[in-house]
Amino acid sequence: MVKKKQNRESEPVAEDFRVIGKNHGKVGAMDRLTGVAKYTDDLSLPRMLHAKILRSPHAHARILNIDTSAAEALDGVFGVVVGSEMPTRYGVIPWTPDEQALAADKARYVGDAVAAVAARDEETANAALKLIDVEYEVLEPLCSPQAALASPLKIHENNKKGNISKHVKLEFGEVDNNLKKADLIIEGHYEFHGTNHAAIEPHCALAYYDNKDLLTIWSSTQVPHYLHRELAKVLVLETRQIRVIQPPLGGAFGAKSEPFDLEFVAAKLSMKTGLPVKCLYTREEVFFAHRGRHPFSMDYRMGFDQNGHILAVDAQTILDGGAYSSFGLVTTYYSGQLLCSPYTFDTFRFESTRVYTNKPTCGPKRGHGSVQPRFAIEVQLDKAAHALGLDPIELRRRNFLGENTRTVNGFVVGSNGFPECLDKIEEASRWRERYDKLPYGRGLGVAGSTYISGTNYCVYPSDLPQAGVQICLDRSGRARIFAGCSDIGQGSDTVLAVIAAENLGLEVNDIRVVSADTDLTPVDLGAYSSRITLMMGHACLMAAENLGKKVREAVAQHWECSAKQVILAGRRAQRLDDPEMFIPIQEAFVLAEAIYGTLGTVGYYDTPKEGVHGEYRGAPIGASPAYSFTAHVVEVDVDAETGDVEVIQIWAAHDCGRALAPILVEGQIEGSVYMGAAEALMENHELMPSGLNPGGRRKHGPGLEGVLAHTSLLDYPIPTTLDTPDIASIIVEKPDPRGPYGAKEAGEGPLHPVIPAIANAIYDAIGVRIDELPITPEKIVAAVQAREEENMKGVRHASASAL
């Protein structure tokens, strides 16, 4: 017993934990399951108005005049707002403020917001929108990066570099030299299409500017803090006048990680009318607001030696950014910066150009900026393995980056369970017996990846902590956590409760988590880049440890022993050397409160800034305190005649450092796999066909440029349960010294390998490569036909030469 205790003091092993790593339900889950949870649209205030937003039917048009008088005169209309009333340009990245709450001078995509109405109900607001007269000067729509780069017409007049939103070129080592030395060069062109997050809850905001000049806004946001800042800027209010509350969210996935027109509109209309105003998007508006995955057009060249070692990676990428910047500056960096593990390369160069187009704005979707290049590189690796006659898993092992090391671009990597991930999926999928040996039509494919556990830098420069919590205990025998972070369904409230319960001797149910309310909770930057478990985890651990220490000391005084002799576990304070000696935890809290007064502490966390990345322009972007690793094997069944691909099973192994709440980690793996498979095979945030059709036979009518093709969840397919493969989620734990209890991220990494693993499995099944996503039956059939024609030529050629 005593020995075990010593164990605990050094490196904690899983069995020593009371709460961490155990299977407990998710905080708030029953509320959601039973319909008790109140989402933003479930909220209602007395005399509340409903707002609707007028959107541009043109992809690119100058706004010459807006006449709202008829709308204002309509019975039931209380307020109208137009862009000139909120002219401040903002952007979630402070370096690229190119958006306005409502477009004042120019509409830049079909769906761009130009005016809004608050009325007694949505019907009246909709009727009023029809009465607003907007005079447009229609401009040439630039709906592809090629068109935008070629045109002298600028989408943003003030942009210095034509329609280029961001350009990054970085080189590490001498790539060209290494390409010359290489025994094998693999070159490929890859297309990644645009996809939306398709969160089930559409965006919604309810704002009330009250008679104390205080603006309260309930919003389905995943970044209350950034919203808080931008609201102040655009509405010209002091931050102290604004309170942002984030109610439970029905999914986000990056779709809600910056401010949107509806929040400004609801707030401004409330300021104008003095009444509460709600604005709820239609599904179509969700597709307009978008911020989904950027379409990437990628040219990759990689050099290998004969043993399969990667000597050089040369990546050229065009990012289709859509109308505004969003996180685009970061996306452009991520498109290269996040590529440099889990494999080691001697040299690396990437050049990425993000282009403005007259389309809905692209932004961060789960696996921000790195899912697309991951597709390219993992397929490249598969091609290399085939060219060299190597098993693709073996090729990946040979290029393993290692632990406690630096990547070619200077990121410092701590723990790295990638080899274990490979081992697990190799075994689980019976890879060795089956890869390359299955009958025609069946195939296995592998891919790996990495992701960040938050980024070292806040989106605005600051020396402040990234995450903060406050914990209170009292004589009722429970704890309250006040945390600025956003539980968007990923379970961050649960992670905090688990850490606090572990340290305070409580059960998860004894913890009340109050999160994401800028009046009540300390600042956290938000739910993006998989930062919360690591950052808020640390902050919570700091606060909980402090409080736990006080409680143990109080009990120690009572028992006249040392605080080290007291442990808090299972709702008890207990003598370490005598398990029979204990008091209920509530009594322990009472003892502590009697000695120390009201019990409360704060905890906070800031990222390490020194020595964790290289020293070059852009070096910190993408650098993280800790990196997760993932490997998947996918099994597919392909019908070469119809092109149907059925994903039979996905084995996904993910190194999350330590699984603080394993059910949540499994949920994140499953959700990621589901989402990735959907992107690979089904989803496409595409425009309607316009101009000549693909066969060049027919010209589509005018006016279709820039119009989204699929604006409902019927036409934009996401998989039903019947379309969802079996998923084996395998947790690998390689604790990272930089994570709380060693924990790293789990919410985004496991998405990355799915897409290339499916593509690689299709190759194993039928021997064709689909390098342009999504992988549709049509593309498969075309590739099979092309191969057959090629073979025929070969046969003809062979017989001709035989003659």
Added chain:
Amino acid sequence: MLRLQPFELVQPESIGEVLQLLSTHAEHVRIISGGTDLVPNLKLGSIKGDVLVSLQRVDELKNLKEADTQLVIGAGVSLHTIATSKLVQGTVPVLADAVGKIASPQIRNMGTLGGNLCLDTRCRYINQSEFIRSSFGGCLKSDGDRCHVVPGGSLCVAALSSDSVPVLIALGADVDIIGPEGERTIPVEELYTKDGVAHIALSSDEVVVRARVPIPAAQTRITYRKWAVRKSIDFPLVSVAVRIDHIKGSPDILEDGRVVVGVLGPQPKILRLSSLQGQPINEEMAHKVAGIVSRRCTPLANVPYSEDYRKLRLAVEVKRAIRSLFI
């Protein structure tokens, strides 16, 4: 959420009342049965409906029975009932199968046979919100003057997308229709016109009462194949019913047959296989028929997904359909 425009809902309890209501309310009166097609279209504003006459309380429409050599299915019978009824499964299994492929379990609970027969045509330019349609000026089927699928065309070619219709036609089913002038019976195929804007050959005061489905004889084999992106919820992008009748006593030799193809234009396309009479039902026939269908059917760019692929897919589905009917 898209808002539903306000409407008046009337809930008669007999067919007589329904007919009366239809004739007294002139402008924008609509029959609503399960509402699973009508309500989404009202929300999109692609159709108008000020007064909705509900069939839900009309019990006369909910009969499902076997009468002589026919299965008689009331227009108000739910899709779920048809798909799961022992009677249907036992007598006309292909119909239960096709209806079981419609939409999703929830929608099959609400949706009815009458609604499936009279389902509006579908097209990527019409199944859009008013806003999206306004951004390209609408089309012939809604507040516009041109067709985007067939530029220059004067008829709407939106696609018949019902999963039950091809099968019912292959079975040789009829529908009973009642109107102010009384009842009439027509073959299912005659319910459809060439014009996707008004593709149901009924006047606004007529009601589909029931379908009469001949129970196939022993020498008749029928199958239905549907292709859609997902395994549930989606409308068909390719749909085909194939019927083969063999010569009595010679199960390998074709007596007659027909192929009914949906999702082309507003009308189902019926191809008769009488020219193959006397030929063996085998792989060669599967290829032949696939070839005929491929030559005679041209999917259009009305529903999503490329026309070329849908053409290819149709041929494969026909071939596989026939293969599944070999004995």
